[in-house]
Amino acid sequence: MSISPTSNFFFVSASRDLSGLPARLEPVSSFSPSFTDCSALCRYDTVPLQQADAFPQYDSRNIRMASVRRFNKVKSSFLVLIVAFWPGLAFSDSSLDSLLNPPxxxxxxxxxxxxxxxxxxxxxxxxxxxxxxxxxxxxxxxxxxxxxxxxxxxxxxxxxxxxxxxxxxxxxxxxxxxxxxxxxxxxxxxxxxxxxxxxxxxxxxxxxxxxxxxxxxxxxxxxxxxxxxxxxxxxxxxxx
The missing domain is CATH 3.90.1720.10 (endopeptidase domain like (from Nostoc punctiforme))
Incomplete structure (x- = not known):
């Protein structure tokens, strides 16, 4: 699986923190990502992320899922993160695998x-x-x-x-x-x-x-x- 310049620029990660994601992410406030509570995944329910003002200094290297869970009052311990990339940004299979799978x-x-x-x-x-x-x-x-x-x-x-x-x-x-x-x-x-x-x-x-x-x-x-x-x-x- 790869993301091409003609994709919808969405990437789904089961990662528990964002430390491995690329730095060139669209600012949080501009695309309203959503967090899916896996206990409701079979029903395709989603828990929308609240205003990104909670993370004014968004940085993929230091924001953690734990903070997102606490702020959004999501009880499940596992989240699926949906993130939009900048148009034109492409990733290879190997780079995606490194994000989805631990070493x-x-x-x-x-x-x-x-x-x-x-x-x-x-x-x-x-x-x-x-x-x-x-x-x-x-x-x-x-x-x-x-x-x-x-x-x-x-x-x-x-x-x-x-x-x-x-x-x-x-x-x-x-x-x-x-x-x-x-x-x-x-x-x-x-x-x-x-x-x-x-x-x-x-x-x-x-x-x-x-x-x-x-x-x-x-x-x-x-x-x-x-x-x-x-x-x-x-x-x-x-x-x-």
């Missing part, structure tokens, strides 16, 4: 982390929840995460979920990667932690089901979500 090395590493997480899950699935527990006869959420990161990534995390919540850097839900920590408020003083696996799912210790993989964007977890943190997994070779 092979980056994707491969993400898959390695996901495989390591799932390998750990296969050994712990169904293990019952036990407050203060640290083993396969009963484990709590923070101990499970601590053991996972020690066994699979040789990374020592603090014991409690409150301490774990101070590790790494904050990331937006729209920018999650496998291995990111997810934190929830499950009571006035209680904090719950899980780890993002991928495909909108996370692994954690449920008080009812024990160690399980759950849907991150279920109403319950969305309601209790606090923050996501990315700890230093870059460059670490996971152990499967």
């Amino acid at each position: 092979a090395a980056e994707q491969s590493y993400s898959n390695e982390i996901q495989n390591a997480l799932l390998a750990h899950y296969s050994n712990w699935a169904g293990t019952r929840h036990k407050l203060g527990g640290t083993g396969t006869n009963g484990v709590d959420c923070s101990s499970f995460i601590q053991t996972l990161f020690q066994d699979k990534f040789q990374l020592r995390l603090p014991r409690s979920s409150r301490e774990q919540m101070t590790m790494g850097e904050r990331v937006d839900l729209s920018d999650l990667r496998s291995g990111d920590l997810l934190f929830f408020r499950t009571g006035p003083t209680r904090r719950h932690v899980g780890v993002y696996v991928g495909d909108n799912q996370f692994m954690h210790v449920s008080t009812r089901a024990g160690v399980e993989i759950a849907k991150l964007f279920s109403p319950y977890w969305q309601r209790h979500f606090i923050t996501a943190r990315r700890v230093g997994l870059a460059g670490i070779t996971p152990s499967n």
